[in-house]
Amino acid sequence: MEENLEISADDPIIDLSPLHHNPLFVIKKIHEACRRCGFFHVINHGVADSVIEEALNVNRKFFELPTEIKEELWSDDVQKVVRFGEVEVGGISREFLKLYAHPLHQYVSSWPKLPLHYRERMGLYATEVRKLSIELFGAIMESLNLSETHLKQNFEQGIQILGINSYSPCSGPNATTGLPPHTDHSLITVLLQSGPGLQVIDCRSNMSVGGLWKNVPRLNGSFQVLVGDHLEVLSNGLYKSVVHRAIPSCSNTRLSIANLHSLRMDEIVEPAGELQENEGRYKGSSLRDFLKHLASRDTRPFIETLRIDQVES
């Protein structure tokens, strides 16, 4: 795997190995990173390198399959639990596969049959990243001064969607965007990149949308944890969902695997009572509300439809 060495002292890198013997140290770092940047890197996270490599390998092979095979899974229905698609932006083609992954037994039989071992390798990957995500969610709840078990069961019963992206190499020297700026609808997203390409609005520019883009270095064996819209809502705006985009590589096909974690389809996420000084600053919404928004003609980012000062009365 490629390694990106432009790491600066400013990059929020969190070593998870002390989480069990010195949790407060880790929780404080999580709080600072979520508050300042809306994302952080995790290292020593417990997901084996072999599981990560195999997940990248089977997806690389999936996207190399003949188009007719991939297109059997094509759909533009955003409610589909397995969906292949292709989007062209500025000469860059991005193919993607969306897979519902929890509860695994409910969905795995509809995942791609090819390449060989796809279901087994991705099933293991989804399960391992889920375990990590449950731990991270508990630590994030504590970082908000909520109990470690706040919404724990709801998160454990929630929906996990894998969003796998394959970006064609760029042709010219000026790399263009392969995935336009957006925030994720999730509570948290745990992202894996085969090589650099993720960019976020620079933390030092206060995450304002007009801020500067910053390359997120890809540390070998790390994941990037992103604050999603539903965590912004739950935290009553204390943490902001991070605006991010992806730039393809000019030398090879770039892959990313996003694990998006939400509550159950119709479960409403609203600001935690403990974090509402006077009142909640966001409307409650569910994953289904997000999917309806996505399929609608409303071009506003989902989070904007939830901020109370922007909701028409």
Ligand SMILES: O=C(O)CCC(=O)C(=O)O
């Ligand atoms: O390709 C990437 O690094 C980002 C992917 C992403 O943001 C997404 O799938 O939501």
Ligand SMILES: [Fe+2]
């Ligand atoms: Fe994203």
